[in-house]
Amino acid sequence: ANGDKVWDKTFGGSGDDRLYSIIATSDGGFLLAGASESSISGNKTATNYGSFDYWVVKINTNGDKVWDKTFGGSGFDGLYSIIATSDDGFLLAGHSNASLSGNRAAPSYGSSDYWMVKINANGDKVWDKAFGGSGEDGLTSIIATSDGGFLLGGRSSSPVSRSKTAPNYGVHDFWVVKVK
Numbered sequence: 001a002n003g004d005k006v007w008d009k010t011f012g013g014s015g016d017d018r019l020y021s022i023i024a025t026s027d028g029g030f031l032l033a034g035a036s037e038s039s040i041s042g043n044k045t046a047t048n049y050g051s052f053d054y055w056v057v058k059i060n061t062n063g064d065k066v067w068d069k070t071f072g073g074s075g076f077d078g079l080y081s082i083i084a085t086s087d088d089g090f091l092l093a094g095h096s097n098a099s100l101s102g103n104r105a106a107p108s109y110g111s112s113d114y115w116m117v118k119i120n121a122n123g124d125k126v127w128d129k130a131f132g133g134s135g136e137d138g139l140t141s142i143i144a145t146s147d148g149g150f151l152l153g154g155r156s157s158s159p160v161s162r163s164k165t166a167p168n169y170g171v172h173d174f175w176v177v178k179v180k
Contacts, residue, residue, distance in 0.1 A: 007062065007063050008063075009059070009063040009064075009065075010043075011032065011042075011043055011044070011057050011065065011068070012036070012038060012042050012043070012044060013036065013038025013039060013040065013041035013042040013043075013044035014038055014039065014041040014042060015036065015037040015038035015039065015041075015048075016036070016037045016038070016052075017034065017035075017036040017037070017038055017044070017055065018034045018035050018036070018052075019032055019033070019034040020033060020034045020035070020079065020080045020081070021033040021034070021079075021080065021081050021082045023082055023083070023084060023090075025058070025084070025121075026084070026088055026121075027060075028060070028061045029058060029059055029060045029061055029066065030058075030059050030061075031056055031057070031058055031059075031082060031090060032056065032057040032058075032059065033054070033055075033056050033079050033080075033081070033082040033092060034055055034079055035052040035053065035054065035055060035077065035078045035079055035094075036048065036052060036053055036055035036070060037051055037052045037053070043065060044068060045068055046068045046069050046070040047070060048070060048072075049070065049071075049072040049073055049074065049077075049098075049101065049102030049103065049104075050072055050073055050074040050075050050076070050077070050098055050101070050102060051074075051075055051076045051077075052072070052076050052077055052078055053070040053071060053072030053077045053102070054070060054071040054072055054077050054078075054079035054092055054094060054117060055068065055069075055070050055079065056068065056069050056070075056071075056079070056082070056090075056092065056119070056123060058123060067122070067123050068123075069119070069123040069124075069125075071092065071102075071103055071104070071117045071119075071125060071128070072096070072098055072102050072103070072104060073096065073098025073099055073100065073101040073102040073103075073104035074098050074099065074101040074102060075096065075097040075098035075099065075101075076096065076097050076098070076112075077094065077095075077096040077097075077098055077104070077115065078094045078095055078096070078138075079092050079093070079094040080093065080094045080095075080139070080140045080141070081093040081094065081139075081140060081141050081142045082142075083142050083143065083144060083150070085118070086148075087120075088120070088121040089118060089119055089120045089121060089126065090118075090119050091116055091117070091118055091142060091150060092116065092117040092118075092119065093114075093115075093116055093139050093140075093141070093142035093152060094115055094139055094140070095112050095113060095114055095115055095137065095138040095139045095140075095154065096108075096112065096113055096115040096130065097111060097112045097113070103125060104128060105127075105128055106128045106129050106130035107130055108130065109130060109131070109132035109133060109134065109137075109158075109161075109162035109163055109164075110132045110133050110134045110135050110136065110137060110158055110161070110162065111135060111136045112132070112136045112137055112138055113130040113131060113132030113137050114130060114131040114132055114137050114138075114139035114152055114154060114175075114177065115128065115129075115130050115139065116128065116129045116130075116131075116139075116142075116152070116179070129179070130163075131152070131163050131164070131177055132156075132158060132162055132163060132164060133156065133158025133159060133160065133161040133162050133163070133164030133168075134158055134159065134161040134162055135156065135157040135158035135159065135161075135168070136155075136156070136157045136158070136172075137154065137155070137156045137157075137158055137164070137175060138154045138155045138156075139152055139153070139154040140153065140154040140155070141153040141154065145178070147180070148180065149178060149179055149180035150178075150179050150180075151176060151177070151178055151179075152176065152177040152178075152179060153174065153175070153176050153177075154174075154175055155172040155173065155174065155175060156168060156172065156173055156174075156175035157171060157172050157173075158175075
């Protein structure tokens with residue numbers, strides 16, 4: 001590879017659409033992950049639930065769209081990181097200030113929570129989980145751990161409260177959560 005352009009594609013609707021993470025899929029394609037405030041328009045065919053929603057776009061090796069899905073509630077849902085799972089699914093990781101609405105089923109803990117969404121290989125939601133305290137918690141990163149779990153990382157201004165059991169030391173602190 002010498003950096004010559006092979007192709008370029010755009011994906012979006014009439015609103016603001018932001019790509020934050022890309023991963024390769026087991027079938028040779030790619031999964032694009034980010035946030036969208038667009039309704040169904042342009043080449044976005046997934047509905048919008050509120051402000052920004054998680055938006056995932058599956059493309060093939062040539063960059064052609066295979067499918068797109070949105071996940072979110074009536075508030076802001078920002079998807080920043082994605083990881084493949086051993087069952088050919090994916091974990092979407094970001095943060096949300098939405099309540100139980102749209103297709104969000106996880107409870108709301110504070111002004112913003114860590115929000116994970118598990119999807120299968122076809123982009124269908126399997127489950128969602130939220131973690132947070134009474135303040136602002138923003139999930140920005142996820143990695144797999146050697147024991148089959150995942151490490152979530154981001155920032156937190158929450159004191160010990162709700163599902164957060166670690167203390168807060170300043171305005172925002174690193175907050176790392178191990179899940180399995």
